Amino acid sequence: MQLITFTNRGIFCAKGNFYIDPWLPVDHAVITHGHADHARRGSKHYLCHKFTAPILRLRIDANLSISTVDYNETVFINGVKLSMHPAGHIIGSAQIRLEYEGYVAVISGDYKTEYDGLSTAFEPVRCNEFVTESTFGLPIYNWLPQQKLFDDIKKWIAGNQAQNKTSVFIAYSLGKAQRLMKGLEGDAKIFVHNAINNLNTAIESCGIILPATQIINMEMNKADVQNNIVILPPALLGTNLIKKIPNAAVAICSGWMQVRGSRRWQAADAGFAVSDHADWNGLLSAIKATGAQKVFVTHGSTATFSKYLNEIGIEAAEVATQYGKEDEEMIAEPEKTDG
Numbered sequence: 001m002q003l004i005t006f007t008n009r010g011i012f013c014a015k016g017n018f019y020i021d022p023w024l025p026v027d028h029a030v031i032t033h034g035h036a037d038h039a040r041r042g043s044k045h046y047l048c049h050k051f052t053a054p055i056l057r058l059r060i061d062a063n064l065s066i067s068t069v070d071y072n073e074t075v076f077i078n079g080v081k082l083s084m085h086p087a088g089h090i091i092g093s094a095q096i097r098l099e100y101e102g103y104v105a106v107i108s109g110d111y112k113t114e115y116d117g118l119s120t121a122f123e124p125v126r127c128n129e130f131v132t133e134s135t136f137g138l139p140i141y142n143w144l145p146q147q148k149l150f151d152d153i154k155k156w157i158a159g160n161q162a163q164n165k166t167s168v169f170i171a172y173s174l175g176k177a178q179r180l181m182k183g184l185e186g187d188a189k190i191f192v193h194n195a196i197n198n199l200n201t202a203i204e205s206c207g208i209i210l211p212a213t214q215i216i217n218m219e220m221n222k223a224d225v226q227n228n229i230v231i232l233p234p235a236l237l238g239t240n241l242i243k244k245i246p247n248a249a250v251a252i253c254s255g256w257m258q259v260r261g262s263r264r265w266q267a268a269d270a271g272f273a274v275s276d277h278a279d280w281n282g283l284l285s286a287i288k289a290t291g292a293q294k295v296f297v298t299h300g301s302t303a304t305f306s307k308y309l310n311e312i313g314i315e316a317a318e319v320a321t322q323y324g325k326e327d328e329e330m331i332a333e334p335e336k337t338d339g
């Protein structure tokens with residue numbers, strides 16, 4: 001049996017007649033999380049985790065037709081048992097578990113195995129077939145533990161403050177920005193761009209309490225901002241808003257920062273390998289914990305990663321998808337350098 005197939009519209013469950021994270025419009029879309037490459041506009045009806053619904057309404061359409069479930073809640077769609085389980089990637093991110101006649105498929109969307117202080121912690125789900133991403137599916141990607149990572153970031157902020165510098169973080173507006181806010185809460189005043197603030201408001205509409213922030217724009221009170229923390233989305237790098245921030249020290253937060261050759265380094269004073277995706281060991285441990293007989297590898301280092309899985313005795317196949325193209329990790333991907 002195979003419960004899911006890969007079509008030109010997205011991952012399809014024929015028995016249940018619905019798609020998971022379709023990239024073309026369909027009647028019934030089941031959504032793993034709110035990032036733009038997984039949650040696309042145009043479908044008639046959406047099913048997602050309750051924390052993802054306000055993100056879809058903000059990013060796609062306020063009047064979107066959406067049903068929601070909580071983690072571990074079960075619904076039946078045309079006889080297929082569906083439930084969502086924490087993926088640890090961003091707030092509301094879910095692995096989709098499908099069961100039919102005792103056969104189980106899990107579509108993990110994007111996931112991260114380490115708890116980030118905010119997103120519900122990743123839970124491995126046993127299954128027969130598992131769909132995994134491989135954004136950082138190379139052995140060089142090996143993240144610092146959350147605590148050590150934030151200790152390093154805080155040390156950098158303290159060094160900046162000692163020189164009257166403002167610590168500016170470039171971080172994707174959904175996921176990473178909130179993770180930084182949470183991890184740096186209480187260290188200094190936190191200013192965020194309006195794009196981040198809009199997402200914060202959507203997230204808080206679910207009853208989640210985020211750290212207090214202020215909005216930063218061109219009308220900023222410089223004295224108020226100086227020595228504090230500013231979080232901006234990647235599109236703001238190199239703009240007038242950054243230039244206006246008094247005495248700015250800029251840090252880029254992305255998994256790609258682990259690779260020193262990244263061109264993005266040149267635009268920044270520091271880089272922190274903060275990622276919402278699993279690293280090499282995280283991917284492997286998650287896959288092993290599913291006990292799956294068959295693994296499908298979607299976006300990222302699909303060729304290398306699926307080859308490695310087969311070598312260690314886990315049957316794996318690459319599948320072509322449209323994911324990753326609007327993922328901040330992909331946008332921030334280092335261009336090939338000869339150094």
Ligand SMILES: [Zn+2]
Nearest residue numbers: 033035089110
């Ligand atoms: Zn994502």
Ligand SMILES: [Zn+2]
Nearest residue numbers: 110323324327
């Ligand atoms: Zn993705």
